[in-house]
Amino acid sequence: xxxxxxxxxxxxxxxxxxxxxxxxxxxxxxxxxxxxxxxxxxxxxxxxxxxxxxxxxxxxxxxxxxxxxxxxxxxxxxxxxxxxxxxxxxxxxxxxxxxxxxxxxxxxxxxxxxxxxxxxxxxxxxxxxxxxxxxxxxxxxxxxxxxxxxxxxxxxxxxxxxxxxxxxxxxxxxxxxxxxxxxxxxxxxxxxxxxxxxxxxxxxxxxxxxxxxxxxxxxxxxxxxxxxxxxxxxxxxxxxxxxxxxxxxxxxxxxxxxxxxxxxxxxxxxxxxxxxxxxxxxxxxxxxxxxxxxxxxxxxxxxxxxxxxxxxxxxxxxxxxxxxxxxxxxxxxxxxxxxxxxxxxxxxxxxxxxxxxxxxxxxxxxxxxxxxxxxxxxxxxxxxxxxxxxxxxxxxxxxxxxxxxxxxxxxxxxxxxxxxxxxxxxxxxxxxxxxxxxxxxxxxxxxx
Amino acid sequence: xxxxxxxxxxxxxxxxxxxxxxxxxxxxxxxxxxxxxxxxxxxxxxxxxxxxxxxxxxxxxxxxxxxxxxxxxxxxxxxxxxxxxxxxxxxxxxxxxxxxxxxxxxxxxxxxxxxxxxxxxxxxxxxxxxxxxxxxxxxxxxxxxxxxxxxxxxxxxxxxxxxxxxxxxxxxxxxxxxxxxxxxxxxxxxxxxxxxxxxxxxxxxxxxxxxxxxxxxxxxxxxxxxxxxxxxxxxxxxxxxxxxxxxxxxxxxxxxxxxxxxxxxxxxxxxxxxxxxxxxxxxxxxxxxxxxxxxxxx
Numbered sequence: 001x002x003x004x005x006x007x008x009x010x011x012x013x014x015x016x017x018x019x020x021x022x023x024x025x026x027x028x029x030x031x032x033x034x035x036x037x038x039x040x041x042x043x044x045x046x047x048x049x050x051x052x053x054x055x056x057x058x059x060x061x062x063x064x065x066x067x068x069x070x071x072x073x074x075x076x077x078x079x080x081x082x083x084x085x086x087x088x089x090x091x092x093x094x095x096x097x098x099x100x101x102x103x104x105x106x107x108x109x110x111x112x113x114x115x116x117x118x119x120x121x122x123x124x125x126x127x128x129x130x131x132x133x134x135x136x137x138x139x140x141x142x143x144x145x146x147x148x149x150x151x152x153x154x155x156x157x158x159x160x161x162x163x164x165x166x167x168x169x170x171x172x173x174x175x176x177x178x179x180x181x182x183x184x185x186x187x188x189x190x191x192x193x194x195x196x197x198x199x200x201x202x203x204x205x206x207x208x209x210x211x212x213x214x215x216x217x218x219x220x221x222x223x224x225x226x227x228x229x230x231x232x233x234x235x236x237x238x239x240x241x242x243x244x245x246x247x248x249x250x251x252x253x254x255x256x257x258x259x260x261x262x263x264x265x266x267x268x269x270x271x272x273x274x275x276x277x278x279x280x281x282x283x284x285x286x287x288x289x290x291x292x293x294x295x296x297x298x299x300x301x302x303x304x305x306x307x308x309x310x311x312x313x314x315x316x317x318x319x320x321x322x323x324x325x326x327x328x329x330x331x332x333x334x335x336x337x338x339x340x341x342x343x344x345x346x347x348x349x350x351x352x353x354x355x356x357x358x359x360x361x362x363x364x365x366x367x368x369x370x371x372x373x374x375x376x377x378x379x380x381x382x383x384x385x386x387x388x389x390x391x392x393x394x395x396x397x398x399x400x401x402x403x404x405x406x407x408x409x410x411x412x413x414x415x416x417x418x419x420x421x422x423x424x425x426x427x428x429x430x431x432x433x434x435x436x437x438x439x440x441x442x443x444x445x446x447x448x
Numbered sequence: 449x450x451x452x453x454x455x456x457x458x459x460x461x462x463x464x465x466x467x468x469x470x471x472x473x474x475x476x477x478x479x480x481x482x483x484x485x486x487x488x489x490x491x492x493x494x495x496x497x498x499x500x501x502x503x504x505x506x507x508x509x510x511x512x513x514x515x516x517x518x519x520x521x522x523x524x525x526x527x528x529x530x531x532x533x534x535x536x537x538x539x540x541x542x543x544x545x546x547x548x549x550x551x552x553x554x555x556x557x558x559x560x561x562x563x564x565x566x567x568x569x570x571x572x573x574x575x576x577x578x579x580x581x582x583x584x585x586x587x588x589x590x591x592x593x594x595x596x597x598x599x600x601x602x603x604x605x606x607x608x609x610x611x612x613x614x615x616x617x618x619x620x621x622x623x624x625x626x627x628x629x630x631x632x633x634x635x636x637x638x639x640x641x642x643x644x645x646x647x648x649x650x651x652x653x654x655x656x657x658x659x660x661x662x663x664x665x666x667x668x669x670x671x672x673x674x675x676x677x678x679x680x681x682x683x684x685x686x687x688x689x690x691x692x693x694x695x696x697x698x699x700x701x702x703x704x705x706x707x708x709x710x711x712x713x714x715x716x717x718x719x720x721x722x723x724x725x726x727x728x729x730x731x732x733x734x735x736x737x738x739x740x741x742x743x744x745x746x
Contacts, residue, residue, distance in 0.1 A: 101486070141459070143451045216488040219497045220452045220504050226479030227459040234466055 003041045003058065004317035010035050011310050018354050019397070025354065026299040029306025037061060042313050064312025065305050068176035068271040074301060075274025076166055079253055080126050081295035082278075082287050086245035089130040090236050092118075097134060097232050102142050102225030104212040107149060108205065111135055115153045116160030116197055120167045121257065124157045124401035125297070131157075132408045134236065141228040142221065146414045148211060151424050152204055154405040155393045159200060159432065161401075162389035163193035165260065165270060169304075169400075170350075170359040170388035174381055176271060177363050182260030188382050192439040196390070196432045203431060204424075245285055252281040300400075304356070311360045320361070324368035335376055335448055338369065339383045339440045346387025347433045351394025351426070359388045379443055386436040393429040396421040457509045457692070461711060464512070465606055465655075468578050469644050470555055470677070473515040474548060476505065481544045484537050495530045498540060499523065509690040510653060510712050513645035514554075514679030517742055518547045554677040557726035559583045562675050563591065565724060570595040570637045573629070573665070574610065576602065576655040578642020581610055584675060585640075586617040597621040598636055600629060602657060626657055633668040640673050643680060643715075648739060650717040650732070651686035659713035662720075671721040678725050681739040686714050
């Protein structure tokens with residue numbers, strides 16, 4: 001059996017194992033890597049001259065890893081861990097709960113704003129880990145239906161995350177592998193994401209106006225809100241708040257974002273910025289590194305490493321080129337068709353498959369399409385990013401934040417079924433992808 | 449029971465676990481104040497709305513004292529204001545502020561009265577969060593009395609709160625499980641307890657677990673001191689204190705069973721050696737006349 005066939009079979013088995021959650025996704029990816037190494041399809045050694053491989057030899061597994069992406073994720077995870085340790089998220093969450101004063105419409109809008117902003121600059125999973133328990137406590141305590149609020153926040157976290165380079169794993173991967181800057185993401189993804197955010201919020205409100213009616217005329221509910229806020233203050237306030245660490249953490253986060261924004265001037269890759277700032281933050285604040293490293297999502301990082309190797313192997317054995325030549329090249333040269341197909345295929349696929357391996361697989365395919373149609377500039381990347389991030393809302397397995405949120409909700413006695421998620425998620429994904437399509441068509445029009 | 453009442457009950461039950469009943473009453477009064485401030489209703493409906501909320505507070509399971517008595521006083525005052533056409537949000541706010549002041553002054557007086565009962569060399573057993581813990585014991589420490597506290601461990605929330613108060617005030621303490629008390633009867637000198645209310649048939653409504661400890665101390669002739677404000681003298685009998693029985697299905701090693709727990713213990717007042725209020729030490733005979741006076745003292 002040749003390397004190409006083994007790579008395809010192993011990749012498909014790993015993909016199925018990940019999609020149906022047969023085993024832990026990092027274990028699945030690394031098992032695949034182990035098989036490829038054992039069968040000598042890829043090599044565990046560094047090649048001479050540090051190229052991926054020489055001649056017909058097996059590619060070096062180590063050289064297939066995209067270290068830029070791993071460094072960016074690792075660095076941001078450390079910064080987030082320090083901020084979490086400082087109690088910043090607790091302070092923000094309690095303050096938002098107080099600002100809503102228990103009013104359903106304010107809970108919907110204010111929490112959505114916070115979720116979107118947090119998801120844009122931190123990772124979505126951290127965001128939902130902070131927001132979901134609080135919103136369940138608040139809405140359950142007020143006798144509201146927590147399901148609607150949980151679903152809204154999960155969906156908004158995926159939308160908010162789509163807006164920046166560091167907001168969602170597909171963006172991190174695209175940005176790092178393709179070399180797109182933070183500003184390019186912000187200026188190209190920001191506008192459609194902003195429109196989608198407001199349209200989705202309006203849609204959710206219109207769908208169930210009665211749920212968000214005011215409570216100002218119900219004295220018992222108003223009384224309950226105040227008792228509930230006291231309980232929330234106690235529950236969430238037990239966490240240690242370290243004001244000095246909050247300030248230092250925020251300063252370092254701002255510097256990190258500033259360095260992302262000024263990337264075109266400094267020429268510092270985001271991965272280098274993230275990991276340097278993370279380690280300086282730990283050094284400056286004298287935070288217990290062992291405690292911080294415990295918070296790092298090693299499984300996610302391992303998963304990324306494994307997938308990079310698996311997809312790198314497919315690329316080395318020309319499987320990706322074959323897909324690009326035989327599937328996407330049949331689309332012809334029509335820029336509208338190219339962009340829209342990439343966006344909708346990415347969107348729908350990301351709803352049912354994990355969007356991380358999907359994005360990693362699509363990058364080399366899009367690189368090939370881009371080579372044959374360079375006039376499209378970066379539009380195919382934006383189409384991929386919009387599709388992969390927004391499509392994650394279709395089903396509860398579409399994005400990590402969905403799975404984590406549904407798990408937290410279940411623990412709090414709020415059961416959200418696959419169908420319940422899909423009923424709202426699929427409609428919102430359709431609206432989001434439609435708006436993205438309009439945006440992409442306008443962008444294509446501006447070029448041609 | 450409607451959904452809002454169930455929510456209020458749950459919240460009150462939670463808050464009195466982590467704060468004292470007095471602190472929870474202050475939270476209740478503040479919440480009442482804010483609710484009235486934010487309420488959108490016609491002036492003519494204000495009395496109905498306030499009564500609705502007052503009833504909800506009075507119907508909690510278990511009854512919340514001193515808040516229950518304050519609500520009875522409030523009902524009386526609201527009726528009087530309404531009959532004089534002077535019922536406004538501002539007038540209600542003034543009443544609620546007066547209640548808060550009264551609570552504060554009662555606590556101060558109770559601390560002043562109670563601190564006399566802590567002497568050098570005392571080894572005092574405490575069990576739950578009440579005024580005696582939150583105010584009395586730290587005050588004795590401030591006055592340089594040399595004593596030690598034996599904390600009977602309950603759930604982590606309640607015990608955690610007690611420990612943080614003792615630690616903050618640098619009070620010498622030892623923690624043991626409730627069931628270990630038997631090994632300390634030759635060392636302890638007093639048991640201090642608080643209560644959620646003293647019923648009109650002379651029973652104390654206390655935190656779960658208090659009854660066993662009081663019984664044990666009574667058998668071993670350890671003096672039992674009850675600290676409470678007179679606003680906790682209830683106008684209802686023990687059977688009408690809305691003590692809640694919570695049952696749910698549990699499972700151990702495949703054996704399914706119904707697990708039940710009551711929100712409070714009931715303790716006969718006869719087991720108490722000393723009843724200390726903001727008015728000083730009271731005898732059993734004085735209680736009923738003071739109870740009758742409560743609603744007219746504001």
